[in-house]
Amino acid sequence: MPEGHTLHRLAGELTETFGGQVVEVSSPQGRFAGSAALLDDQVLVGAEAWGKHLFVEFPEDRFVHVHLGLYGRFDVYADVPVVPDPVGQVRVRLATDSSYADLRGATACELLTRAERDVVVARSGPDPLRADADPAIAWERIRRSKAPIGGLLMDQSVLAGVGNVYRAEVLFRHRMDPYRPGNTLRIGQWRAIWDDLVVLMQEGVRTGRIDTVRPAHTPEAMDRPPRRDDHGGEVYVYRRNGMPCHVCGRAVRTAELQGRNLFWCSQCQRRYRSRALQ
Structure with missing residues (x-):
């Protein structure tokens, strides 16, 4: 299972690649299709990690909560010549004209409100990688x-x-x-x-x-x-x-x-x- 530094590194990659941009959000696999439709063509505000939890923020206090678990992967490809079609069981795809990110195999992938996100955080201890940790x-x-x-x-x-x-x-x-x-x-x-x-x-x-x-x-x-x-x-x-x-x-x-x-x-x-x- 990835340790916390991996999630913080991933959050930084997602923010750098997509932050402040309008992104296409889809669920080629279909398991996140309903939530993806609500986020499609919206601005991706940014991403952050708290321990082993990843939160990708969208407008109106909506967050895609991801826990990779043992087998999950969230691969980010920036500045590619062509965004290829999804291959395999892609739970979520984030895409622009020149970059994309594919989530596969995650234990958790859900759309949360800010209040629901705060409940997840409240169950967690302090994260040594966060400036606000106590x-x-x-x-x-x-x-x-x-x-x-x-x-x-x-x-x-x-x-x-x-x-x-x-x-x-x-x-x-x-x-x-x-x-x-x-x-x-x-x-x-x-x-x-x-x-x-x-x-x-x-x-x-x-x-x-x-x-x-x-x-x-x-x-x-x-x-x-x-x-x-x-x-x-x-x-x-x-x-x-x-x-x-x-x-x-x-x-x-x-x-x-x-x-x-x-x-x-x-x-x-x-x-x-x-x-x-x-």
């Missing part, structure tokens, strides 16, 4: 929870936009046991994690990939081969189970946590033990 809201939920921090970071009602890669990597960078209960964290630890996510995810928007290793651990600095993976980017633990940790050399571990694969280094991220049990 990390204190996430902290209030974390500090009251006995759930493991590795699960809380993936809970979109606690924190919006963080997926499996950023979860694993930020916990490694802060040497934190992913099974540590949220209510045992100190606020300074939480703010350090939040600030790191802001920087890492902003870089993800800029480059379109997730890179989390520090300068001392890049392939060039360590004289090691670059990572070969469909997800791209240089990482410490994500999908490196059984491979040596870049920092200590111990084999990276993996386990299932709340239905998702968790990756961590048991040496660098030592098991948390409450002082009450010591």
Whole structure:
């Protein structure tokens, strides 16, 4: 499933390509046909992301809400010589004379009012990529929870936009046991994690990939081969189970946590033990 930086990057592409322009809106597949007819030949105001939710705004406070889910894609093609006919199961097409964007396979695609859009946002935690985000809201939920921090970071009602890669990597960078209960964290630890996510995810928007290793651990600095993976980017633990940790050399571990694969280094991220049990 795409992480939050992908949605923010997509929102920027849609705004840059179609923002302020009259667009043709259609549903070649037919599942969005009624809503597409209401938006056709209207000005696309712009697009924004909140976590893993994308909102494409049209006049009269109408928003196309998209959640890509596991298999969705929203491909944008700008400044093409000819806009081709749709191919395959295209749920929504946005088009001008020289650009088009096709949505396929999304989990959610619906036309919302502003009030309905605000309900979706209200169910989400703060997004590290938004200037209006308040990390204190996430902290209030974390500090009251006995759930493991590795699960809380993936809970979109606690924190919006963080997926499996950023979860694993930020916990490694802060040497934190992913099974540590949220209510045992100190606020300074939480703010350090939040600030790191802001920087890492902003870089993800800029480059379109997730890179989390520090300068001392890049392939060039360590004289090691670059990572070969469909997800791209240089990482410490994500999908490196059984491979040596870049920092200590111990084999990276993996386990299932709340239905998702968790990756961590048991040496660098030592098991948390409450002082009450010591």
